[in-house]
Amino acid sequence: ITTVRLILGDQLNAQHSWYKSQDHSLLYVIAEIKEEASYVRHHIQKVCAFFAAMQHFATALKSAGHNVLHLTLDDTADCKDMAALVAQICEQCCATAFEYQQPDEQRLHQLLSQCLLACEKHCYSTEHFLLEPEEFDSYITPAKHNRMEAFYRKMRKRFNILMREGKPEGGEWNYDSENRASLTKSDLSAIPEPLCFANDVGSALARIKYHNIATIGVAQENLLWPVNRRQANELLDYFCDYCLPLFGRFQDAMTSQSPHQWSLYHSRISFALNTKMITPRLVIVRALAAYNRGDSDISLAQVEGFVRQILGWREYIRAVYWQNLNTYHRQNILAAKRGLPQYFWTGKTKMRCMAHAIGQSLDTAYAHHIQRLMITGNFCLLAGISPDQVDEWYLGIYIDALEWVELPNTRGMSQWADGGWVATKPYCSSGNYINKMSDYCKGCHYDVKKKVGDGACPFNSLYWSFINRHVQQFSRIPRMTMVYSNWKKKDKSEQQAVLAQAANYLDNIESL
Ligand code: FAD
Secondary structure, X not given: OOEEEEEOOOOOOOOOHHHOOOOOOEEEEEEOOHHHHHOOOOEHHHHHHHHHHHHHHHHHHHHOOOOEEEEOHHHHOOOOOHHHHHHHHHHHHOOOEEEEEOOOOHHHHHHHHHOOOOOEEEEEOOOOOOOOHHHHHHOOOOOOOOOHHHHHHHHHHHHOOOEEOOEEHHHOOXXXXXXXXOOOHHHXXXXXXXXXXXXXXXXXXXXHHHOOOOOEOOOOOEEOOOOOHXXXXXXXXXXXXXXXXXXXXXXXXXXXXXXXXXXXXXXXXXXXXXXXXXXXXXXXXXXXXXXXOOOOOOOHHHHHHHHHHHHHHHHHHHHHHHHOOOOHHHOOOOOOOEOOOOHHHHOOOOOHHHHHHHHHHHHHOOOOHHHHHHHHHHHHHHHOEOHHHHHHHHHHHOOOOOHHHHHHHHHHHHOOOOOOOOOOOOOOOOHHHHHHHOOOOOOOOOEOOOOOOOOEOXXXXXXXXXXXXXXXXXXXOHHHHHHHHHHHHOOHHHHHXXXXXXXXXXXXXXXX
C-alpha cells in the first residue's frame, strides 16, 4: 500500500473517478467513528442509515476489486476523531500519500486540511455537485442577500436545463402560481403509498447501544430509508412515476388525515442525494425524461417546480454556506435566546400542528419542507428561540441533516438570524396560514380563529408580538409593509391584549 484514500459517510459516490480502475497500491478506508455519530444528538434512524449505507458501499467496492478497510465502532473505539484515525492508518501502512475528497462540512474540512501527516496529502473534488467551489465567487457574494431566483436562472442557462433557444421552456421561469394548493377531502385518497425499504439494521443498532451513543427518535429494526444506489434509484423512479405529476401542486400542503401524510408527493431522496448515492444531474435527467415521455402526465409546472429544488435551492444553499463559512454559525441578528421547549424532544404539546410535525420527525427522521419551515421553524422564530438550539435540533433530527445544508436553511431561511442573506423577508405566519395549508387546526386544543382569550391559537398572538418586537428590522422590507400597516390599524387596546396574550404564552411556553 502506498496511498490511503478516505471515504466519508456522505461520500458514497460509486461513479467517482477514483473507482474507474483497480490499483492494489491503494487502500480505501471507510470508518464509523464515535465522534461523527455524536457531535450532536442524532436521530437513531439517521445513524443507522449512515452506518448501513457505508457498509453497503464498502461491500460494493470490495466486490469491484478494490482494497477496502471498513471499520466499525468496535474497531475505532479508541480513536479520538477522523484525523487521529487517518494518522494511525497512514503510519501502519507506511503510506506515502493520503488522499481525500473535499468534505462538504466545515468541521471535517478543517480537521482534514489541518491534520499533520508524515506523508503527502491531496484533496479531490467529490464530483457530485453541479458547481465547483472555485465558481462560488461568481454566483454568491458573501454577507449579503443573493436572490435564489437570479442564481437559479443563471444555472438553468449555464446547464441548459428546461431551455429552448436561450429562453425558458414555456416562456416563464417560474410556475409557482399553478402550484402550492392545499389538499381537499377528495385529494386524500389519491395520495400515493410511499415506497419504503426494510433494511435490516439490527447490528448497527446493537453497536450504537453498546458504544453508548446518545440518540433521539424512534428506532426501526427494518430501516425504511435507501441504503445503496439500487434503492436510491428505485426511490427516484418511484417518485417520477407516482409523485412528480402532483409534486409542485401539493408541495406546501399538509394533512393529518392520510396514512401517507408524512410523505405526500415528496421525493424523500434527500438522504440518497446528501450521501451522494445518486447525483443531482441524474435526478434532473430522470425527472426531465419522465416529463418528456410520450404518455407523460407531468406538466411543465410540476417538473419545473422540482428542478428548481435541485438545480436551484440545493446548489444555492451550498454556495451560500461556503461563501459565509466562518461567520454563519454565529449569526443571531434578532438576538433570540429562549430555550427550546421540551416538546421538541417528545412531541407532547397541545398545538396539534406542532405535535404532528415533531411526532412525525421523531418517528421517521423526516418532515417535508413546509413542516420544517412553517410549523416548527415558524414557531421557533416567533417565540425567539436561540438559533444555536434550533440548529442543534434540526442538525440532529433529520435523516438528511448535514451542516452545509441544514445551517443556511435553519439559521438563514427559517430563523432570519442572518439578517436576510437567504430570505428576502422572514418566513413567519399566524395560525391562518397553517389553517389554509393543512387540516391540523381541526380538532386542535386551540382555536385558530382566536387571537386572545382562553384557547386562542398561540401562533396568532406570537406572530403579532414578533412583528411588533422587530419593527426596526422588518418595517423597511417592502414585502412587510402591508403587515405593518395591518398592525397599525388595530386599536391600542387590541394590540395590548394580543401582546399580553403572547407574553403569557411565552412565560408558559413549556405548557403550550
Ligand atoms: P422534496 O420536497 O422532494 O425536494 C426535492 C429535493 O430538493 C430535496 O431532496 C433536496 O435535495 C432539494 N431541496 C429542496 N429544498 C431545498 C432547500 N431549501 N435546501 C436544499 N435542498 C433543497 N435539506 C436537507 O437536505 N438537509 C437538511 O438538513 C435540511 N434542513 C432544513 C431545515 C429547515 C429549517 C428547512 C426549512 C429546510 C431544510 N432542508 C434541508 C430543505 C428541505 O426541507 C429538504 O431538503 C427536504 O424536505 C427533503 O425532503 P425531500 O427529499 O422529500 O424533498
